[in-house]
Amino acid sequence: MTQLSINTTQNVNINFTAASIGDRILAYLLDFLVKTAYVIVIYSVFFYGLGINKLMDKMDDWSRISILVLFYMPVAFYSLLLESLLEGQTLGKRLLKIKVVKIDGYQASFGDYLMRWLFRIIDVSFSSGIVGLVSIIASEKSQRLGDMAGGTSVITLKNNININHTILEEIDVSYVPTYPLVIKLSDNDARIIKETFNSARANKDYHMITRLKTKIEDVTGIRNQSGNDEDFIKTILKDYNYYTQKM
Template sequence: MPPTASPPFSTTSSPEQPSATPLDTRYQVETPEGIDLVLRPAGLVPRALAFTIDLAIRGAVLGVAFIALGLLGQFGMGLATILFFIITWWYMVLFEVLNQGRSPGKQMLGLRVIHDDGTPIGWAASLTRNLLRFVDILPFGYALGILSCLNHRAFKRLGDIAAGSLVVYCDTPPTRPNLPHAEPQRAPIALNLAEQRALLGFAERAEGLSAARRAELASIIAEPLQVTPEQAEQRIHGIAHGLLGPT
């Protein structure tokens, strides 16, 4: 498609938009296979909320357990002490390793813990990051952990830095876009990647545009598509279905 026929809904960056460094908190890693992963580190607030939820769950479980075991006298209190140790030190580790890096609090907030290279968290890293919480809480109220999160580009607390771990958002799996009904068609000309994205973007946003606006945008590329302006919109939808392929 010649440059003069490029539609205004193209997804290519305009000259005014800097493309060198994105203005977000994306964290990019490269796998041993050479695949680039773009991760979204979780900030201080969602992490604090997730920890608060986990703390409330542990408190509720221990409260009920202490009341029930207290009826057994000294033997029950001994069991309660063991349970307190297990829940205090192993609650987070077990959930992180056995539940894809997600404790109940993290799962509610859509977070998970992974290694810096994007791989699932392991026993050694999970134990390290959770045992070092006693450093993060110093001198009081998680002061060192908060300062570390606020000063690290990936919002890591000291335990994460030592363990090589990262708390990220769980990205939802991509879904097939909802396109207007049309018979799949082949484009009459070769389309580069940017032009394919532009046509798909038009079809995906068609329901949110007025009929006049759709006709105006579609008519711009009617000539390269070898159709009349009135037929251009339906042709674009057909090409979009063809680019997506069968369901």
């Protein structure tokens, strides 16, 4: 399998394993089955069971088209909605334990998923998947065109250490958090922060610590209240653990 070495904005290299083509195809087929099941249920229950098809016979063409678009819209937007709601996974991807991630190590945004969805027309729909398959094989990071446009790739989560294990810290029961906005961070963000911080401290790279502090402020909107960059980052990590362990 292809190994993805992702260099984050904090200059930390993180190694992921790209999802295999087989897993991606199987996830696609599972998602196709889900969408097919939805269509069958809608057709059987609403159109025949509730007699909507008979009502549509009395409608004009535009009204019929509007109803069909309304009912089948979830099929068209399936991957966009699910990847946005499930943080890079559809039902098929979740079953196959693969996930869409940003190649800079951060959590993909709705805009990234939207770009993947738009290019799906070229990658999959118009070319029967040939364009997507060729681009995945040919690209260095196993990306289809939609991934290249969105700055994403698909990785496997199989046999990986749970990311929570790498960021877990002991929090005293009496601990009072300082920065509630820390919940804007993802587990992956917290891991990158912790690894970068520990590396910078070990190398006495105070410039990197300052850059890391600035990046945290930019991403979360939090402002350093301690006056000390190291104390600020330590508090961020403790607060993140506090809120995520309470959830």
